[in-house]
Amino acid sequence: MSKVVWGILSTANIGIKRVIPAIQAGHRGMIAAIASRDAGKAAAMAARCGIPRSYGSYEALLADPEIEAIYNPLPNHLHVEWTVKALDAGKHVLCEKPIALNAAEAQAMVVARDRSGKQVIEAFMxxxxxxxxxxxxxxxxxxxxxxxxxxxxxxxxxxxxxxxxxxxxxxxxxxxxxxxxxxxxxxxxxxxxxxxxxxxxxxxxxxxxxxxxxxxxxxxxxxxxxxxxxxxxxxxxxxxxxxxxxxxxxxxxxxxxxxxxxxxxxxxxxxxxxxxxxxxxxxxxDQYLLQCDLAAAAFRGEATQEFPIEDAIANxxxxxxxxxxxxxxxxxxx
Ligand SMILES: NC(=O)c1ccc[n+]([C@@H]2O[C@H](COP(=O)([O-])OP(=O)(O)OC[C@H]3O[C@@H](n4cnc5c(N)ncnc54)[C@H](OP(=O)(O)O)[C@@H]3O)[C@@H](O)[C@H]2O)c1
Missing domain, CATH: 3.30.360.10 (Dihydrodipicolinate Reductase; domain 2)
Structure with missing residues (x-):
């Protein structure tokens, strides 16, 4: 399969240290862009990580038509908001744990998944x-x-x-x-x-x-x-x-x-x-690599996710x- 094109939502530590290298070392994904609230930080991280494009806002990343999948490692209180926005922008999402602050707010992800027809997975590597x-x-x-x-x-x-x-x-x-x-x-x-x-x-x-x-x-x-x-x-x-x-x-x-x-x-x-x-x-x-490759395969319909978002809500x-x-x-x- 051709590689899934990822966008990275923020310059979070976990992305820089673990998940970006894992996607790049994996077989099924490539990273086209990274976004930060600070355009300078995004550009510096893009240069450091060998990512072609950078954006000074999360909205700009979601508007990039080449991007198929978003990795969301924002602080926990922003998981639901930005995952729903990404789904509504037509992107699949791998969202960091815990999926939300509570199960009630996480239900919005189920609604957005069903509305968009895109997938959302919790990143329990x-x-x-x-x-x-x-x-x-x-x-x-x-x-x-x-x-x-x-x-x-x-x-x-x-x-x-x-x-x-x-x-x-x-x-x-x-x-x-x-x-x-x-x-x-x-x-x-x-x-x-x-x-x-x-x-x-x-x-x-x-x-x-x-x-x-x-x-x-x-x-x-x-x-x-x-x-x-x-x-x-x-x-x-x-x-x-x-x-x-x-x-x-x-x-x-x-x-x-x-x-x-x-x-x-x-x-x-x-x-x-x-x-x-x-x-x-x-x-x-690299358990992060295995996680990201499986997510990419699932996004393309070439693998089944054993743990859908309903599992994240149960947790x-x-x-x-x-x-x-x-x-x-x-x-x-x-
Ligand atoms: N699976 C794992 O192994 C693992 C390990 C560690 C953490 N995590 C999860 O990953 C997530 C991020 O953890 P982290 O330690 O990487 O966090 P972090 O380094 O503090 O990064 C969070 C990023 O969110 C962005 N952000 C947006 N609004 C913010 C705000 N109001 N305050 C602070 N940052 C804001 C910032 O990026 P910009 O400035 O670029 O916009 C920041 O770099 C958490 O959900 C955590 O549970 C998972």
Missing amino acids: VRHHPQWQRVRALVREGRIGTVRTLQSAFTFPMRDPNNVRNRLEYGGGALYDVGCYPIVTARYVFGAEPERAIALVNRDSERGVDQVTSGMLAFPGGGQLVFSSALQLALYQRVVILGTEGRIEVPVPFTPPKEQGTRIIIDTGASLDGSSAVVEQFEPV MRVIDALYRSAESGHWEQP
Whole structure:
């Protein structure tokens, strides 16, 4: 197939560091233009990234007739507004996580998708990494028996008060930023939606954003997720899946560097010193590249997206329920 022509909405860090290089290194896409609120910044990033055109407004990017697909890495509070505008301009959209600030506002994307006939996908790159596809296959084939509990943490220190993650009005906070990953991977592994959610939230007294959020989800049949997410703790990420016949550990579950291989550990629990563990290694891959190539193929109708926008909204409902629970002090239904 000819390459899908992408436009990049803003000079966001994640675009510059990960997604632009991934589209450019991939087989199915090319980038024609990048836009910024600041024309000078857009031109400088275009030159730095080898992108032919730059625009000093997001509107100008959406008006570019050559562009078929938009990558939207704006701050969280702008995801819905600009994704809907892009769909209405006749572009497919790959939108960063979390898809919205709540499930109700995300519904506008479904309406715009159906109105435009274009596709919109949430950029959860983790599900494209072969380690997660392998973990799900192992769970489904019963390698560790019946899975009862998934434990996870995703934490890092973000102390810059001006960063979008520390701005309440931009959709900052730990749950939106990193807590969404344990949720999406638990839903992926259990292949189901949680029935109940409960959370404990510590908010920054000045900025109001949640700094440390822990939560539990109850899945049908007794499956559990127990997780912590934080913007004020040392860098750490881990998933451990506990089953009746063993456990699977994913040591670098969410952001494995593309230059490094990863591993998962499967252990029956026959000994506590790890001698009963089997390690499976994975070659280095760029999960962003896999995500963008699959999105491009789906946009052209040459691949099926396993996770349509309705899945993103289901994830959002869980986040909504956790924030509600932090207020009510009770279990809440997504
Ligand atoms: N999938 C992943 O691995 C991953 C990793 C990190 C972040 N993310 C997601 O990507 C998104 C962006 O995160 P980031 O860390 O890359 O953010 P960032 O570097 O702060 O970039 C956000 C960009 O949005 C534009 N923008 C428009 N209105 C803005 C406003 N009022 N304030 C600040 N910026 C504004 C700016 O671009 P211009 O100045 O050029 O207009 C800015 O560069 C978030 O939704 C985040 O959750 C995903």
